[in-house]
């Protein structure tokens with residue numbers, strides 16, 4: 001004899017009502033979820049909207065729609081020198097469904113947590129620290145060339161899918177390191193160094209357009225790629241440059257060969273990631289899964 005087992009069944013109409021009564025799911029998400037100074041962030045706003053716009057830490061965020069229209073995305077980030085503390089990621093969205101529609105506020109409070117970067121002391125010849133007038137003129141020209149390049153970015157995403165490393169060698173844990181030169185705090189290392197013997201092919205980490213391809217004082221032979229919507233990658237100290245400003249490049253395309261040009265202590269590739277003047281951790285960008293985007 002079998003015991004009486006009550007069967008738990010929920011009528012379908014009740015399920016529908018339950019779903020409709022649930023509070024709206026989190027509309028806006030960030031990846032990585034823990035935000036530190038130097039983090040690139042993939043922002044996702046779920047929902048069918050006609051337009052989404054935002055700003056964060058004084059920078060405008062440009063969103064693009066997902067292919068199926070069910071969400072909007074943006075790549076953004078927090079500068080390596082940003083102080084830890086609260087921040088507001090301001091986002092508004094419109095559906096375009098009614099005339100005179102008020103934008104919906106999807107803003108988020110985003111705490112920026114302290115990052116733990118290393119400190120390194122370097123000792124160099126005095127001339128290395130204090131450039132002479134001729135060197136200062138060269139540095140000023142380089143600054144102008146970079147500013148002109150940075151001003152030319154595309155408003156649309158030029159990247160597609162997850163970023164790949166620019167050389168096949170292992171990256172070093174060098175981003176964000178506070179460097180002292182001859183005992184004085186000199187710089188914060190705003191890129192990632194890859195060990196690469198002179199002549200190693202350097203490739204584009206993603207598709208984009210060449211904004212700058214020339215020799216600069218500190219950077220040596222330098223290639224700046226625009227990936228759109230404020231995101232750029234910078235390749236320094238090359239021994240040879242194989243691209244020209246205005247060239248369109250695909251992911252994995254050779255940009256040149258690694259070297260030891262500019263102000264370096266030895267051959268390596270310095271790879272930097274810039275989003276609207278914020279310098280981001282290349283390791284975190286490489287770790288971000290963008291495979292289904294844009």
Ligand SMILES: [Zn+2]
Nearest residue numbers: 191192193270
């Ligand atoms: Zn470096």
